[in-house]
Amino acid sequence: DAGITQSPRHKVTETGTPVTLRCHQTENHRYMYWYRQDPGHGLRLIHYSYGVKDTDKGEVSDGYSVSRSKTEDFLLTLESATSSQTSVYFCAISGDRGDRNEQFFGPGTRLTVL
């Protein structure tokens, strides 16, 4: 597997609390992505980054914010968690050379909002 880690791997929190998920890569890849996976929906893009401090919204960005202050870390923040944000969150990375199409996924974070 590509050098991608996510933390925490599991989290249970309460409605209204802030939550930050971290994605860390050791591949020095330019592009990083956050997806959520829910039954019946496949994977849906939340936000992505195309460089340090360069981010943009994906398909389901409402209620989420991201930050990327250095190449290796991409943070996903739920400012005020809701039960609808209970999901499995995957980070992915891709390069910026001929292989930049290929996205490799991290191990995922299972988040439960009570």
Add this chain to the structure above:
Amino acid sequence: GENVEQHPSTLSVQEGDSAVIKCTYSDSASNYFPWYKQELGKRPQLIIDIRSNVGEKKDQRIAVTLNKTAKHFSLHITETQPEDSAVYFCAASGLTGGGNKLTFGTGTQLKVEL
């Protein structure tokens, strides 16, 4: 935006038979079509991909075909084995300056029976 539909949602085959999973996409500008395999509790793993300038690509028992005119692409697995049992996702994207935003299908649960 892009919309990807995937069929069937479940597929059961006998070991040694072939399996075919089909996807359609809506955006004619899409030019990259990967397939991911996800085992229970694991991360999605890229198994094969195809670009729009190619009609077919093979890798051992796995092949993908693309029909740009009809906007559909398919995954073919021959000589299925029990370890092929997993959820398979198709995806589509167009290369942009901001990387590679994938739109996923909703997945196919493949079960290979002995």
